Amino acid sequence: MGLKEVVGHSESKAKMHNDEILKYLEGIVLLEELKADSKGLRAFSEFLTVTDFPVGSEIIREGDVGGGMYFLMSGRVLVMKKTIQGDFYPVAKLAGGTGIFFGEGALFGQEARSASVIADEACRCLVLDGGDFERFCRLYPQWSVGVILRLAKVVATRLRALNQDYVMLYQALVSEIRG
């Protein structure tokens, strides 16, 4: 399986050298364990798709199910969420090139996306499909264990923060009802 090259919504041809992608992947902490073996990163990169997004396009839509995880190589994205009434508000602005990734939740199950991601500038992403990730893990368990552990840490950190939020909301609700 060679490196797939996909042109997203834009017309610009994504002519990327494998070396360039490998160099970018080296900077990602998540893939630290893959670097130990020179073949590790190369094997991993074969499961990735290069996709370009023009300014203003929606990379992930809140509420959509499934999809993949995105490594932001270049450009800038805006993470947006919706209130119950349907008003959008910005959560974060992420600039590429620094090992930024998002949408990792899609690797572990078919759950609805928790936020929208919109291209604030023209973006180039490496997309890892949920199914492809599973295939990678089964093919190369010796490398994938490290990646999965690191991803588990990311998810666990988020879960802890969510737990704190939950406690805070719970207290607020109780004190509100007490009056």
Next chain:
Amino acid sequence: MLIIVAALTAVWLFSSLAAYYFEVGDANSNIKTVGDGLWWGVVTFLTVGYGDRFPVTASGRMVGVFLMMSGVAATGILTARISAWFLEEAILARRRNVDERLKGHFIICGWRDDMKDLLEHMVGKDTGNGAEKVVIVANVGRDEIDAIREDKRFEKINFVGGDFFRVDVLQQAFPDKASRVLILADRARSQTGVSPSAEEADARTIMAATALGKLAKTAFVTAEIIDPNLSSYLRMAGVTDIIYSRQYSRLLLGTAASGTGLANVLNDLLDPKSGTALQTLDIPEALHNKTYSEICKTLDPSGRTLFVGLIEHSGNTHTIRDRALREAQKTSNVKKLIDNLQSVKQIRCNSPMFNPLPDYIVPSGTVLITIRVDHSVTRTEGAA
């Protein structure tokens, strides 16, 4: 209606052709063609009777008698039908008080003996309220309203007769689509000749305000109350714009103690004819969340306008809370979300703030209070 027309046409056709049939053979006859017969039929049936054509045979005359009699009957029925239709329209037009298509209107609940003078302040080009956008809900006779409608300016005023504090009466004024409501402290003599006490009037105002809290969620409600101690009930009902008419006159009298002519100042500020008026000014969106001094300087670079202060959270309570609630949720930080939501609870609508510090950040949903001075009015007075 269609059946009647068909029957009449049948009678006319049948009679005309019968007359032609009997007449055409007679030597003295003047109905010689089918056309002659039809023409004679119409002229006879409609009881016109020109006499240019007439039957001469006995059978033809018999047909003529039949046609004349049915003609008289038919004309009577038709006349009755048409006049009944006109009458029905007229009755409906009189009964139809408020056009159901009305929206963004101004509802005045209650009655005052000086209603017409009051309307002069509120209806007209200056205030942007056309008379057709005003609905009066009051328990007064139709003649009182007709007296007001005699004035050309108030011709199109809408009226709902009945007690304004009753939900079924209020609903006839379409409060859900109104933009403003004024509840008067109604102490006018009712149709039975009893004028309510101050307590009764206030109780009615509070009842109406409570009902309108549910019925007129988007309207800005102003209420007049006689006893200031009862104003907390109005606040509970969501009314934030309260007029304490009795207290005002007492306070005004109180200024006499200072002996400085303050009464004149207050009068000029309130009387629209004086050329000086307290008014509110909307802040353009570009200036939201800017400092007070920056807003004043941008709106009036010459510095001639007299800025008195501002009213935060100005407008309808429901709308303000709704907007604040939506704004409050726009964060992913739960701690901040809770703080925001709690601050929504604390919002006090329509509370004025006088002369804020120049670096005060003015939040959105605020209006400025200014004193408009019409220099042309004061100057002409000075010249005279």
